[in-house]
Amino acid sequence: xxxxxxxxxxxxxxxxxxxxxxxxxxxxxxxxxxxxxxxxxxxxxxxxxxxxxxxxxxxxxxxxxxxxxxxxxxxxxxxxxxxxxxxxxxxxxxxxxxxxxxxxxxxxxxxxxxxxxxxx
Amino acid sequence: xxxxxxxxxxxxxxxxxxxxxxxxxxxxxxxxxxxxxxxxxxxxxxxxxxxxxxxxxxxxxxxxxxxxxxxxxxxxxxxxxxxxxxxxxxxxxxxxxxxxxxxxxxxxxxxxxxxxxxxxxxxxxxxxxxxxxxxxxxxxxxxxxxxxxxxxxxxxxxxxxxxxxxxxxxxxxxxxxxxxxxxxxxxxxxxxxxxxxxxxxxxxxxxxxxxxxxxxxxxxxxxxxxxxxxxxxxxxxxxxxxxxxxxxxxxxxxxxxxxxxxxxxxxxxxxxxxxxx
Ligand code: HEM
Ligand code: SF4
Ligand code: FES
Numbered sequence: 001x002x003x004x005x006x007x008x009x010x011x012x013x014x015x016x017x018x019x020x021x022x023x024x025x026x027x028x029x030x031x032x033x034x035x036x037x038x039x040x041x042x043x044x045x046x047x048x049x050x051x052x053x054x055x056x057x058x059x060x061x062x063x064x065x066x067x068x069x070x071x072x073x074x075x076x077x078x079x080x081x082x083x084x085x086x087x088x089x090x091x092x093x094x095x096x097x098x099x100x101x102x103x104x105x106x107x108x109x110x111x112x113x114x115x116x117x118x119x120x
Numbered sequence: 121x122x123x124x125x126x127x128x129x130x131x132x133x134x135x136x137x138x139x140x141x142x143x144x145x146x147x148x149x150x151x152x153x154x155x156x157x158x159x160x161x162x163x164x165x166x167x168x169x170x171x172x173x174x175x176x177x178x179x180x181x182x183x184x185x186x187x188x189x190x191x192x193x194x195x196x197x198x199x200x201x202x203x204x205x206x207x208x209x210x211x212x213x214x215x216x217x218x219x220x221x222x223x224x225x226x227x228x229x230x231x232x233x234x235x236x237x238x239x240x241x242x243x244x245x246x247x248x249x250x251x252x253x254x255x256x257x258x259x260x261x262x263x264x265x266x267x268x269x270x271x272x273x274x275x276x277x278x279x280x281x282x283x284x285x286x287x288x289x290x291x292x293x294x295x296x297x298x299x300x301x302x303x304x305x306x307x308x309x310x311x312x313x314x315x316x317x318x319x320x321x322x323x324x325x326x327x328x329x330x331x332x333x334x335x336x337x338x339x340x341x342x343x344x345x346x347x348x349x350x351x352x353x354x355x356x357x358x359x360x361x362x363x364x365x366x367x368x369x370x371x372x373x374x375x376x377x378x379x380x381x382x383x384x385x386x387x388x389x390x391x392x393x394x395x396x397x
Binding site: 092 | 279284285321322
């Protein structure tokens, strides 16, 4: 893969993260703010609400996309950090392997949990 | 009373001994530069002190050093600018030290070479026809061409500090200096050295290079433009106006009507000792 495409995709995912992280933070963690404006819902972290979201297809899709983009963004960043700390042409392929396998593993794990929960 | 400045210099002689700090007292004259102080030490106090300098006017790039924790050109910086009566002078970071304040800049020049820092044309140049360059086309690369290869930007760059194989701000800024030039057709060739691991993408825009550059080159800006041009080139969107050739120049032709004239001669060749006698 062209080195610059990886970088461009990190920039791109960063842009998406502004939106997705915004929705996530506003909905889940700043839950006193939205209801004041008649939006969102109260107590989003109550188990019943979590259950409801876990069975809503839109939310499940949101989780998987958010997970994929955040993992790509964070792990590409980690790759950049590692390749500068262990700067050598020999270490690069090991760093790529490590970052890809860990990233893909976490992506499949997260997807399995959210999709699996949706299906039961 | 005579004003004095205390100059502490890091001494190192690559003889296996660790670096040590040596202190000198220097009488401070008005307008005295850091280089003047070092010259005073070398001429009057300690002839064994090693530092590099040549032009003494901020143009050769030899005298970059680390003064009170910040990189400066020693000849271009007056002592009063530092604002302290104690100077702590060390060699430029991110380069191996040869002796005292002299660092080995070969890695800078090697990295500079890899980006093909010259105009690349697809055709043989025609010496009789100049390439037309509009003022905005000159402006596109002008400030990047002020680089004197002093290494200050590299010494400030946090990526260079951890990754010695990173191309670095000096080389990257020069890659853009030539790629942005309307006379250049070498961007595709230059891409090989830029678009790779430890190439342009390892710049994380700390901006230290631009802040420290004594010549106002702004390498960080050049690097961001380079990134944009590379991404645009993936989609076939990196375009420059094709350089056109001007009319043939005849060296014998008379200047056109109304063109400004050179001033009248006030000295004839016979008046000077260069007239041959
Ligand atoms: C608001 C959303 C975000 C935006 C706009 C954003 C933007 C960016 C950009 C543009 C870069 C590239 C910097 C460079 O090339 O030097 C970057 C790097 C990075 N990002 Fe994010 N990011 C966001 C959220 C996140 C999150 C949630 C994480 C953690 C999972 C993260 C982890 C990283 C890491 C580790 C780097 C590499 C650091 C580096 O290269 O210096 N970012 N981010
Ligand atoms: S860009 Fe500036 S700081 Fe860097 S080498 Fe050139 S003149 Fe020195
Ligand atoms: S001596 Fe030439 S730049 Fe300082």
